[in-house]
Amino acid sequence: MAYYHNNTIIYLNGVFVKAAEATTDFYSQSLHYGYAVFEGIRSYRTVTGETKIFKATEHYDRLKNSALALNMPYSWDSNELIEATYEVLERNKLQNAYIRPVVYAPANMSFNPNNESYILIAAWEMGLFLGEKLLRVMTSSFQRPNPKGFRIEAKASGHYVNSILASQEAKAKGYDEALLTDMNGYVAEGPGANVFFEKNGKLVTPPAGNILPGITRATVIEICQVLNIPVEERLFTTDELKQADAAFFCGTAAEVIGWQSYDEVTFPAKWENTIGRRIQLAYKDRVTEAIKGELVD
Numbered sequence: 018m019a020y021y022h023n024n025t026i027i028y029l030n031g032v033f034v035k036a037a038e039a040t041t042d043f044y045s046q047s048l049h050y051g052y053a054v055f056e057g058i059r060s061y062r063t064v065t066g067e068t069k070i071f072k073a074t075e076h077y078d079r080l081k082n083s084a085l086a087l088n089m090p091y092s093w094d095s096n097e098l099i100e101a102t103y104e105v106l107e108r109n110k111l112q113n114a115y116i117r118p119v120v121y122a123p124a125n126m127s128f129n130p131n132n133e134s135y136i137l138i139a140a141w142e143m144g145l146f147l148g149e150k151l152l153r154v155m156t157s158s159f160q161r162p163n164p165k166g167f168r169i170e171a172k173a174s175g176h177y178v179n180s181i182l183a184s185q186e187a188k189a190k191g192y193d194e195a196l197l198t199d200m201n202g203y204v205a206e207g208p209g210a211n212v213f214f215e216k217n218g219k220l221v222t223p224p225a226g227n228i229l230p231g232i233t234r235a236t237v238i239e240i241c242q243v244l245n246i247p248v249e250e251r252l253f254t255t256d257e258l259k260q261a262d263a264a265f266f267c268g269t270a271a272e273v274i275g276w277q278s279y280d281e282v283t284f285p286a287k288w289e290n291t292i293g294r295r296i297q298l299a300y301k302d303r304v305t306e307a308i309k310g311e312l313v314d
C-alpha cells in the first residue's frame with residue numbers, strides 16, 4: 018500500500034514538509050535499536066461532515082507517557098500536537114484517516130540517554146472499517162514481552178517486533194490473527210489490539226499489567242457502563258476463552274471486530290446477537306458522533 022505520494026505533507030519537528038522530501042538520520046538510535054515511541058490514532062468524518070480526531074488528547078497524553086517511560090526527552094504539549102495533526106489532515110485533504118505520530122531519537126550508537134527527541138506526524142486515508150468479516154484467531158507460540166523486561170504500558174516501537182512475529186506466524190498458518198499470552202500463560206492481547214470475551218451476558222477482559230491498556234478498550238468499558246453491560250477485568254486462560262459464547266478484538270485500527278473461531282473452536286453465538294456487535298455499533302456512533310450527549314466524548 019502507498020502511504021504517501023509526491024504531494025503528501027507530514028509534520029516534522031515543527032514544520033510541514035513533503036513526505037517525499039523529508040529526511041532522517043540513519044545513525045538514529047531508533048532505527049538501530051527500536052528505541053522510539055509512537056501512536057496510532059484515527060480521525061473520522063462525523064455525521065455533520067466535520068473531521069474529528071477520536072480521543073486525540075488521550076492518544077497524545079499516552080505518547081508523552083510512553084516517551085517518559087523510555088527516558089526520552091519530551092518537550093511537546095498535547096494541544097500543540099493536536100493542532101498540528103488537524104493541519105496535517107487539512108493539508109492532505111483527509112477526513113477518515115489513520116494518524117501516526119512517532120517520537121524518535123538522534124544519532125547515537127551508544128545506550129546513553131539523549132538531550133533531545135524528534136517528532137513526525139504522518140497520516141493516510143483509512144475508511145471506517147467495522148468489518149462484518151469475522152476473524153479466525155490462533156494462540157500464538159510467541160508470548161507478550163515480560164513487563165519486567167520492558168515498559169509494557171508504553172507504546173514503544175521495539176515491542177512491535179513481537180507483534181510482527183506473532184501476526185506473521187498466524188497468517189502463515191492460515192489464520193487471520195494471533196492471540197498472545199503473557200509470561201504466565203494467561204491470555205494477554207492481540208499483536209495490535211485488546212481482547213474481550215462474552216459469557217452468559219457478561220464481558221471479560223485481561224487487567225492492566227501485562228498488556229497495552231488500549232484507549233479503545235477503555236471506550237468499550239465506558240460503552241458497557243452506559244449500556245449496563247457487566248465487565249470483569251481479570252486474568253483468564255486460553256481454555257476459559259474456548260468456553261466463551263463469543264469474543265472480539267478492539268483497537269484504534271481494528272475498531273471492534275468479532276471472532277468466528279479460536280484455534281479449533283467456533284464460537285456458538287451468532288455475531289449479530291452478541292454484546293460485541295452492540296458495542297461495535299455503539300463505537301461507530303461514538304467515532305462519527307451520531308449520538309450526542311453522554312455517549313459522545
Ligand code: PMP
Pocket residue numbers: 057172206207208209210211228229230231232233234267268269270
Ligand atoms: N494492544 C496492542 C499491543 C496495541 O498495539 C494496540 C494498538 N495501539 C492495542 C492493544 C489497542 O490500543 P488502542 O485501543 O489504544 O489503539
